[in-house]
Amino acid sequence: MTSLGRTVRELQRRAFTGRDEEVALFRDALGAPGVLFVHGVGGVGKSALLDVFADVAAEKGFEPVRVDARHLALGRAALPAPAGDVLLIDTYELLEPVDDWVRDQYLPSLPASCLVVIAGRRGPGPRWRADPAWRALMRVVALGNLSAEEGSAYLTTQDVPGETHDRLLKISRGHPLTLSLMVDAVRRGAAPRTLSDLPDVVGALLAQMLDEVPSARHRTALEVCALLLVTTEDLLRSMVGGDAGELFAWLRTQAFVDESPYGLYPHDVVRDAITADLRWRDPGRYADLYRRKLAVFHDQVRATADERERLDLVVLTVVLNGARSPFAALASLPPTMGAHADGLRDGDRSPIVAMTAEWQGSAQAELVAHWLRRRPGDFRVFRTETGEPRGYGACLDLTEADLGVDPGTDAMWGCAAKFGPPRAGERVRAWRFFLDRDHGQRPSPSLTLFVAWQMLDILLVGADTAWSFVGAFGDGELWAPAMESLDFWAATEAGYEVGGARFPVFAHDWRRTGITTYTDLLHTRQLGAPARPAGQDLDEPVLSEPEFTDAVRSALRTLHTPELLRSNPLLRSRLVRQHERAGRTPAEILRDLLDETAATLKPDLGVLIERTFLRPIGVQERVANSLHLSFNTYRRHRDKAVAQLTELLWARETG
Known part of the structure; x- marks a missing residue:
């Protein structure tokens, strides 16, 4: 009669799929001495693979001995001395306390023809790899996820x-x-x-994949490691405070944490499970850590001086977050596979024009050639590892002098002029061109680099940038949801045609929604909370210089009359929005800015502004008397002080 165990094993055998390379490697190794060291994160299928190895060995006439360290009493006598030629040891991480004994005494005592398979969460330690004899006898198999x-x-x-x-x-x-x-x-x-929809599955995964977490601080370190792109000791310290050395050292010992040149990172499925569990278990804590993560990453990018290193950091973020994105345009971004961005070199122009003509026609190619002559520094070339151009992008700093040649840049400038013309000294950034030589605008390393370049530009956006336009993509239906999530609205007025092809344009005005509010919006959308649609900020004022001057004078007059100050357009200006912070109203922020700026004036003018407007001591005649000035002289100095104060504030407003 067939046993229940036999039935269970037959069903498991039918369900087993894949692992052809690993099974072939085991077949080839049978009959010869050696060690196969299989390692992988919990739940990746190591035990199931050992079951298959046992079946294969039996089919070939061997008598495999199967040992699971979970069922052993830890010690030197725990492991058997098999007479057969195949020994399979599972859950080897539990035997790591006696790893030296296993390697130096137990395994050498086995029959000369014995093939040993060791399966555990961690790969062989440094003493295995440093020993030339074991290096010759051992094959290491890193077991990954199923294709x-x-x-x-x-x-x-x-x-x-x-x-x-x-x-x-x-x-x-x-x-x-x-x-x-x-x-x-x-x-x-x-x-x-998403995985977050299945909290019971998340709980089961964490129970299987994680060892016991020693303390609440270790739990926080684990959550930070899951949220950050990569974790270094200083980044961990900035997130959790105190001495992070012990926590970082503990993270390095975890089987599901790998090391890269940039720091530590967990396996994808572990990252997903920890993040989903935290978001379900403690949404407030998740929101706080996520917000701090954004700030830490922003600081990390700004602290990196080399442009290529900066872009590499953003590429890693784009690929990692893209893989989790609900938007098809971002979810399909592949790794860069050694490709990198570089400035324009001699010899690049011809291949750039040629690939443009092939993919987008001669009219677009002529426009690319025009901009290559006019703005070569605004181009980035995406190169293979050997330096060959495989794609390119261009972000143009537009001025009125550029108009009349390119319908794309003309349309973008016209949109800016309609909804908020750039003021003196303000920049208009236009992402006008993108192509990959082999894939056009389909997913490619070039596309990943282009998107990362845009993200980096946003992270480093200066106070002098008025508009950012993205008009390089041909597929508006694909990119619209992703651009909306990034707070770029579909500017239908700026869409344009070249050579019969239609290019949609997406826009963001940084004067209306500055980087602080922008980051809050991204955070809100990431959490799935309601957020205002992109483009709704077009109702916010963008003050001309005369309007700004009038608003400053009005603010000084009504600074201590809240009901009048409340309607001052400065409260919604870029100047004030740039300095938003928790617990401060726009009116309080404006007062702070007036205080700070007045303090930079010459002392006599600063005192005049303070006694007249900021902390008035009475009617203006009394102020004049306190300063030992005639009223006419006082008024002349007052107007000079207000003019200089306004000039300084305007400089901050326009970057």
């Missing part, structure tokens, strides 16, 4: 409808345990869009 084809094959064996495969694979990232738990959830009627 899309393997994952889809597994879902097919579980009778999961084909139309749900892509969504489930994207959520699970091909992690076998996550995929298996999601199959169970789907069978119970769930239709998850």
Whole structure:
């Protein structure tokens, strides 16, 4: 009679998919001495793979011995002395306290023909890798997630409808345990869009993948590591405070944390599970850590002097966040695969014009050639590892002198003129061109670099930037949702045609929604909370210099009359919005700015502004007397002081 165990094993064998390379490697290794060291994050399928190895060995006439460290009493006598030629050791991380004994005494005592498979969460330690004998006998197998084809094959064996495969694979990232738990959830009627929709699955994953967390501070370090792109000790310190050295050292020991030249990062599925659990368990704490993460990343980028290093940091963020994005345009961004951005070099112009003519026609190619002559410094060339141009982009700093040649830049400038003309000294940034030589505007390393370049430009946006326009993409339907999420509204007035092709344009006015408010909006949208639509800020005033001058004079007169000050347009000006901070009203911020700016005037003028407007001591005649000035002289000095104060404030308003 067939045993229950035999039935269970047969069902497990039918469900097993993929791992062809690993199984082939094991087949080839049978019959010869050596060690296969299999490692991977919890739930990645190490135990299931050892089951298959045992079946393969039995089919070939071997008698495999299977040992699971969870079922052993830890010690030197814990492991058997098999007479056979195949030994499979599972959950090796529990044997790490006696790792030296296993390597130096136990394994050498086995039969000369024995093939040993060790499976654990961590790869072999430095003493394994430093020993030339073990280096010769050992093969290391890093077990990753299932490929899309393997994952889809597994879902097919579980009778999961084909139309749900892509969504489930994207959520699970091909992690076998996550995929298996999601199959169970789907069978119970769930239709998850993200991992956060399945808190029970998240809880089960964390129980499987994480060891015990020693303290609340260690838990915070884990959450920070999941939220940050990469974690260094100084970044961790900026997030959790205190001495972060111990926490950083602990993170480095975790099997699911890898190291890169930029710092530590967790495996994707662990990152997703920790983040989803925190967001479900403590949404307020998640919101606080996320906000601090944005500030830390902003500071990190600004502190990086080299442009290529800055862009590399943003590329990592774009790829990581893109993989989790609900927007198709961002979710499809691939790694850059060694491609990098560079300035224009001799010999670049011809291939740039040629690829433009091939993908977008001769009219667009002629315009590219025009801008290459006029603004070569506004171009970035996306190069292969060998330096060959594989794509390019251009962000043009427009002026009125540029008009009349390019319908694209003319349309963008016209939109700015209609909704808020740039004031003296303010910049209009126009993302006008983008192409990849081999893929056009489809996903490519060049597209990832172009998007990262735009993100970097936003992070470093100066106080002198009035407008940013994105008019380089041909597929408006694809890019509109992503641009809306980034607070760029569809500026239909700025759309244009070149060579019969239509290019949509997306716009953002930094004077109306400055970087502080902008960051808050992104944060709000990331949390899924209601946020005002992009473009709704067009009702906010953009003051001309005469209007600004009148508003400053009015503010000084009504500074101590709240009901009148409340209607002053300065309260909604860029100057005030740039200095928004918690607990301060716009009127209080304006008073602070007036105080700070008056303090920079010459002492006699600063005192005059203070006694007349900021902290008035009475009617102006009394102020004149206190300063030992005739009233006419006082008025002349007062007007001079107000004019200089206004000039300084205007300089801050326009960057």
